[in-house]
Amino acid sequence: MVKYVLTGATGGLGSQVLKYLLQLVPASDIAVSLHNPSGLSQEILSTGIEVRQGDFADPASLDRAFAGAEKLLIVSYPSIAHELRVQMHTNAIDAAKRCGVKHLYYTSLAFAGDSVAAVMQAHLDTERYLQASGLTYTILREGIYSESFPLYLGFFDPAGGAHEVRVPHSDGGVAWVSRPDLGEGTARIMASGAHANETLLLSGARARTLAQLAATVSALVGRTLALRVVPEDEYVRAHAGGPGPRGEEAFLRKWATTYRALARGELAVVDPLLQQILGRPLKPVEETVAEMLQASGAVMEQYAK
The missing domain is CATH 3.40.50.720 (NAD(P)-binding Rossmann-like Domain)
Incomplete structure (x- = not known):
């Protein structure tokens, strides 16, 4: 049954x-x-x-x-x-x-x-x-998937050769979890x-800001990836015309509210429950990022769960 x-x-x-x-x-x-x-x-x-x-x-x-x-x-x-x-x-x-x-x-x-x-x-x-x-x-x-880090890191594309990513409002912490x-x-x-x-x-076991994540990515890709927090209008202009819905202004304005939530600390909350349930340490976001970059550098296209 x-x-x-x-x-x-x-x-x-x-x-x-x-x-x-x-x-x-x-x-x-x-x-x-x-x-x-x-x-x-x-x-x-x-x-x-x-x-x-x-x-x-x-x-x-x-x-x-x-x-x-x-x-x-x-x-x-x-x-x-x-x-x-x-x-x-x-x-x-x-x-x-x-x-x-x-x-x-x-x-x-x-x-x-x-x-x-x-x-x-x-x-x-x-x-x-x-x-x-x-x-x-x-x-x-x-919790926010570690695997979705490119989406939050200014639609980061490891194959693009960029030395800078721009996000609006805040680079506040995220308790990433695999x-x-x-x-x-x-x-x-x-x-x-x-x-x-x-x-x-x-949630994950600890929160990491987007700037800290950019530093991790920099070490892995062998070039400095600077993260800049910019006005929302500049963020929209920077990403307008990108592939799929994420290049549309309506999408970008909605997604920009995510960074307003980061500024409030909404995603930086760490709860020990998941680690207690599993009875072992959780997989660090740095490990997931390294695996993804080494495997294919694929950018996560999904808007969100």
Whole structure:
């Protein structure tokens, strides 16, 4: 009988949750709900987990995908559109209620509860809806991925040869945390059944400013990468015309609010919970940055979790 249903199991975070949950519970206890079930690797399929088709935009498919679940993980919908994202989450929460899910886990983000960051607003709306739903829940404010450092470091492209990156408002601290550590912690929380009706912060073990991160990158790429905090208008001009949505002024203005949140110290909060759950030191951001630069130097294009 399926006890756990996971959404987002092919994504950066969800795949890590699945990986570690498979080490904690039998594969026969797990089902994954995917918009595109063919996206699962053969390696994962060979474990024997059940694969279901579930689309956040199709409530009837969610009823089928979530059927029989005792514990459900909702990985936040991958869209920067506020109203759409909230609607997709609302559809999933409503389906969980209809299906009699006993405990719902939602992956929120590590900004403050009164955050000024645009990217956090859909999460906060979802948190409020979930808290009022009557479901037993755990809200997991997942820390900022170490793997997303290029996005926060002025869209840094290691192949571009730049000697300077510009960010607006602040280079304040971030308690960076790796996706594997977050995935294992989330899996352990789900398997334990603890933390009912709580909001948890899963942060890294220490905060590092963007300037400190730029110094780390400088040492690894062999050239000085200077970080400048500039007026927002200058930041927008510097990045206008870049690839994809990030070259559009509307996006850049919204993303600039992230740095207003940095100025408030929203991402510098360190909570020992994740390290306590794992029972070992967390992977330092410097190690992740080194691995990424040595592997391919790929820039993370995703707007945010």
